Amino acid sequence: MKKVILLLVVLFAVVIRSEAQLERKLENENQPVDLIFHAPRHINLLTVEHLEKKTMHFAIMHTFGTLDGGIENLFGLDNGANIQFSFEFGLSDKISLGASRSSRDKFYNIYGRYLILEQTQNNSVPLSLSFAAGGGIISNPYSFLPQNERPQFTDRLAYFGQVMLARKFSKKISVQLSPMLAYFTNPLDIYQIEGSQNFYLGLGFSGKYKVTDRSSLTLQYIPNLNSDLQSNFGIGWDVEAGGHVFQMYFVTSQALNEQYLLAGGNGVPGEEFRLGFNVNRIFALGQKKK
């Protein structure tokens, strides 16, 4: 009889189980955190936001003249902008390669990013870690200089490297620390940089405070660690609009790429603030059309 009761219990268990709904289970327990930042760029710095394979990130960045000209110069918009275009391609879900051109000194930059760690929602990985490095060339011909005084090819090179360490602390707050270095082979006076050293060390700080579902207050601070140059400071507003991310900001420098950000040209917040504006867009490449 005991056996029968046991069998009955098993039977009921089976019946009950088959009547029940499916158990809701996540496909991936270690789901990465989404959007530590809104875009692969944040004001002027690269972020841990990576590109997926076969996607392209296109960014146009502008920084204008200083605000102090007032309405006469339309708050700096008349003074000529530094404009940078960049294209970045995802070679895999972790590695991307990009190229950019800034109008300041007609600087061409080639860079790559490698996502090493991705923060997960269950905190099994507590932060995202990414690495970026690149090299560029100042292509301004300086044709107003006599032939023998123009910079040679080897005088025109500048490199950078940086580590990006970021964590989304809550739905609202994300912070990234980016130790950065830059090296100019020959920092000539004629270049639009303020420093005269070859080697620059800085610590980038990027902050995001989400205000609404699709917009955030943004912050950037890049103190120089081995020079007396002014530190770069920026404050702004990110807006997601469909496929675009717009970034509007006030910043102390016109510099847009890593090498120039570290080599100076920064003003004092309040005195030499200027407007800046980025447009980010991501495209999918090489996918079948329906």
Next chain:
Amino acid sequence: MRRFLILIVFFFHTEAFSQEYLTKDGEVVFLSKAPLNEFEGRSNSLNGLVNLESNLLDFFVDLNTLKTGIGLRDRHMRENYLETDQFPFAEFTGKMSPMPTLVLGSKTAVNAQGKFKIHGVEREIEVTGFLTLLQNGKVELHASFEVLLSDYEIPLPKLVFYELAEAQTVTIQAILSQKKFP
């Protein structure tokens, strides 16, 4: 006593050939058709149960598995619209009414009523789909329905109106296998 055992064996017997069909890799596609931008998202991780005996339908998909082809767009979708960190699943639980009689090889229209839940909001919906009993004993399912984002408190800001449609067409397709008794 013996009769009792026979009865139990009989129960097991019917259980072993239960009318319960399962899938773990059904396909879910949503289509967003906005004036400026048309795109679709896709997942092949639809979990489903169709019980033709007890008339139970139960489906869910982990929304983290939806891919639109652009990674950043997926992240924006999860973070700002679906809020998958809080509401990871889209779920439907319901029943068929009237109960269909499936004929081998022929596509039978099925009317299902039940609760659909996404973004933490549950609503009664009615879906018309098709079930086909296949030669190999499996059941093929095909259904399509519309989801209005505002019904599920998924905000659609004016700024993105041209890029994201308010009415999303959701299509599900799956082949369900008869549950094997363990």
